[in-house]
Each structure stands twice: as structure tokens, then as C-alpha cells.
Amino acid sequence: MAVDWALGGPDLLVALDRGAGPLRNQIQDQLRTAIREGRLGAGERLPSTRRLSELLGVSRGTVVDVYEQLLAEGYVESEVGSGTRVATMPAGAAQAPGFVAESPPAPRPTEVDFEYGIPDLGSVPLTDWSWAVSEATRTLPTTELGDEAPAGSRHLREVVTAYHRRVRSGCAVADEAVVVSGFRQGLAFVLATLARHGLTRIALEDPGPREHDVIARRAGLDAVPVPVDDHGVDVSRLHETEAQAVLLTPAHQCPTGVALSPMRRRDLVAWADEVDGFILEDDYDAEFRYDRQPVGSLQGLNPARVIALGSVSKTLAPAIRLGWVLAPARFVEGIIEEKRLSSRGAPGLDQEALALLMETGRFDRHLRRVREIYRTRRDVLAAEVESVFGPGRLQGMVAGCHALLRLPDGTPESAVVETAASMGVRVNGLGHYRFVPADAKGEPEPLPPALVLGFGNVTEQRIKRGIHTLAKAVERHSPR
Ligand SMILES: Cc1ncc(COP(=O)(O)O)c(C=O)c1O
Numbered sequence: 001m002a003v004d005w006a007l008g009g010p011d012l013l014v015a016l017d018r019g020a021g022p023l024r025n026q027i028q029d030q031l032r033t034a035i036r037e038g039r040l041g042a043g044e045r046l047p048s049t050r051r052l053s054e055l056l057g058v059s060r061g062t063v064v065d066v067y068e069q070l071l072a073e074g075y076v077e078s079e080v081g082s083g084t085r086v087a088t089m090p091a092g093a094a095q096a097p098g099f100v101a102e103s104p105p106a107p108r109p110t111e112v113d114f115e116y117g118i119p120d121l122g123s124v125p126l127t128d129w130s131w132a133v134s135e136a137t138r139t140l141p142t143t144e145l146g147d148e149a150p151a152g153s154r155h156l157r158e159v160v161t162a163y164h165r166r167v168r169s170g171c172a173v174a175d176e177a178v179v180v181s182g183f184r185q186g187l188a189f190v191l192a193t194l195a196r197h198g199l200t201r202i203a204l205e206d207p208g209p210r211e212h213d214v215i216a217r218r219a220g221l222d223a224v225p226v227p228v229d230d231h232g233v234d235v236s237r238l239h240e241t242e243a244q245a246v247l248l249t250p251a252h253q254c255p256t257g258v259a260l261s262p263m264r265r266r267d268l269v270a271w272a273d274e275v276d277g278f279i280l281e282d283d284y285d286a287e288f289r290y291d292r293q294p295v296g297s298l299q300g301l302n303p304a305r306v307i308a309l310g311s312v313s314k315t316l317a318p319a320i321r322l323g324w325v326l327a328p329a330r331f332v333e334g335i336i337e338e339k340r341l342s343s344r345g346a347p348g349l350d351q352e353a354l355a356l357l358m359e360t361g362r363f364d365r366h367l368r369r370v371r372e373i374y375r376t377r378r379d380v381l382a383a384e385v386e387s388v389f390g391p392g393r394l395q396g397m398v399a400g401c402h403a404l405l406r407l408p409d410g411t412p413e414s415a416v417v418e419t420a421a422s423m424g425v426r427v428n429g430l431g432h433y434r435f436v437p438a439d440a441k442g443e444p445e446p447l448p449p450a451l452v453l454g455f456g457n458v459t460e461q462r463i464k465r466g467i468h469t470l471a472k473a474v475e476r477h478s479p480r
Contacts, residue, residue, distance in 0.1 A: 178327070
């Protein structure tokens, strides 16, 4: 998209040499070159003639002449009320080396996007958020407008830990909380801290969220896969990895949708005690449980060994970019140190706004509202899949905003994904989330073909349309 500088026009760097020939030609040549080289992009607004003449100290008539010349040559376009803008260069136009065409050929637009992990963006409580920001701006003492306390806003840490105790059965207190800019940032800080405490190997779910292996290696850790089955992460296989830490999504496994079973929860906590290890709990999707009350955070079960990471990216919106780490006291200083070295903290007014949103019950009210939206979408997805693909094909429906659609045995998953994309439906196969280290010996155990269907940000109409398109894509590649 072109940059739309404010009316009246921006400053523009044109260097004039008053002893080197007509000024008109100098301005013209420099603008032509800037457009050819792409330094001024198609659609970008040029300064008004008045503004440019003032900037350059030349008569307005000179600039008018320059613009008229460039207009005649096709470099710029002009419309009443919209000023003079850089024209789109026609294909094959003389282009200097390095010129980048503004518009590559448009890919087929995505009509239905089943990418997991996007909340219903149309339901983000913007009125409440704008109330909270304005309240924060009105009430936050000016003394709080300097660099933040290294752990983040005390108010937000109090509120978040109280929320975690009340809603997630956790037991952390404010001194064990660090505010971060979302789960991922928290993860990087935690891994770097654990590495400095002697951790060398971490197990990651396979299949699991992408790129966590990259983040772990950046922290100097050896990342190894641990399989996930119908009960969640396989704890007996975790023993075999000889890892001293594991990162997992127990409330709703990403991407299989399995909730960690009660027995596995116990086994996992026992494993941590046995190996003197740590559980990194990505409390992802925990607020959205449909068949029963949400199951409490593992942090409440074993606070000395569990580090809980939370974020509002799924509950409110990724754009708010706030999250928290709840860690045993002995790691808190290290996590704060990582944070301090990488940034001076998260936006203070937004932290205060989030604290107010949560404290006043607006956050809970929002969750109650979107939970019903997701439940309806989930039910529509279940009904549609059953009518099109037959019963028993969906997994992971008890919680969250994504489910796993198991395809008939032998279906080539990636071919289906590609065909669906060509029909306007974006979806990922289960294979997209595999974690197979580059140095793995032998082939990994194959997974059955399946598609990961995120439905948080997909309306019911689109869910129906998307499932019908997926059925056609699967049919096209049917092994029969
Ligand atoms: C598995 C999982 N956990 C947590 C998050 C939230 O991450 P962040 O808070 O950095 O947006 C995501 C985001 O996509 C995710 O996929």
C-alpha cells in the first residue's frame, strides 16, 4: 500500500546546486530518478507545489512546470482534491537497476481462512479498551510515566496473579510475575534464564507450535521432540528424551486439540520431581472449555516446578501484545534481567489499561461473550463436517478455537492443502506442525493425514463454505 502523506505534502530531499544550470531541470531529474529507483513508490503523494517551492526556495511557477512535465511523461498523476501522486510504472517501462515494481501479480484471494490461533477480531472489546486506556491516561500518576519497574506494572501483576488464582486455580503472587509483550517474548526470556541456571535440553511437543525449536536453540538449548497422543504429551517418552524441561499446551494442545488427561497431568508433575526438571505451561486456549469447567493450571499443582506463560493474544487481540510469566521466585530476577537487557519494558499505559479492564470485570464479561460465539462456531463446524465427511472425523472439540479434521487414510495431506488454497481456502495440514530436528536419526513416526481448522475468526457462513470446499479438495485427491 502506498504511503499517504498528510495533505499539503511531506518534506522531500532535493539537493539544488545554484551554480549548476537551470533549477527546473535539476528538480525534474532528481524526481524522475527517485521514481525510477522506487525511492518514491507508486501512489505516494508528492508535496504540494506551494510546499515544495517553499522547501527549495524556488518560485512556485518552477515547481508547477516540473510537475506538468512529469505528468506529461507519465511519472506522476494528478487528480483534483488528491494532489500529485507517483504513477504506477507500466510493465516494461525503463527502470533503473533496483527498481521494484509496486504490485506483484495478485495471488488468489483467500475467502475462508482456517489459520489457527486468531481470535474473533470483530469482537475485540474496543469500546471497553478505549474506556480503559482513557481511564489509565487520566488516572496514572505522572511519576509512573518514566521507565517502568523492571518486572512491569505492579498493578497489572497484582491483577493478573489474582486472575490466575481465581480463574486458573494457580497460586502465584505479584512478586513471582513479570509482564512481557506476549507469550513468545516471555518464552525467550524464560529459556535464556533456565539456560543460565544450567538447563541444557528441552522437550517440545511433536506436533506442536512452530518455531519454538528455533527460539530454544537461540537460547543455547538442545531441543528434542516428544510425541503427543490422544491423552496429550506422552510422559513415558519424555523420560526417554533425557530433557530437564518440557514446553507444552496442556489446556488444548496445539495443534491436535487434545486436553492433557488427569493421569498425564499427575505423571508429568511426577516426572518433573523425578528429574529435578521444569514444566513450561503455555496456558493457551485455557479460557475456552465447552464440555466442563476449565481444568486448572499446572502451576497450581506444582508451583516450584511449573513456569506458567499467559497472554491476551487469544482472549483479547494479538495487537494488544501483553502477556505474563509466572515463575518460581528463584528465576524471577533472571527473567527480569533478560527483559531489561532486551528492552525497557512493555507500554505502561496499556499495562494500566489491561489491569483496569480485568479488575472491573470487563475482561470476564468479554470472555463470556466470545465463549458463546466460539461455542456456536464449533457446533456449526461439527455439524458441517459430520454432514460432509461423516461422523467421527473431528478431534479436539472440547476446548479452544481450533480442531483437527482427520482425513481418510492415504489422503495426500499437502496436495489437499494446495488444492484448497487454489480454491480460496487457507488451511494447514498436521504435517505443518511437526517438529523433526534436522539431525534426527531415521524417519519420524508418520502421523495420520489431518487438517488443522482454526475457527475463531471465521463466521458460520464461511465455516460452511470452507468445509464444502475442503470436501471437494479431498475428493479430488481421494485414494480410491
Ligand atoms: C500455541 C500458542 N501459544 C501462545 C500464543 C500467543 O503468543 P503471543 O502472546 O506471543 O501472541 C500463540 C500465538 O499464536 C500460540 O500459537
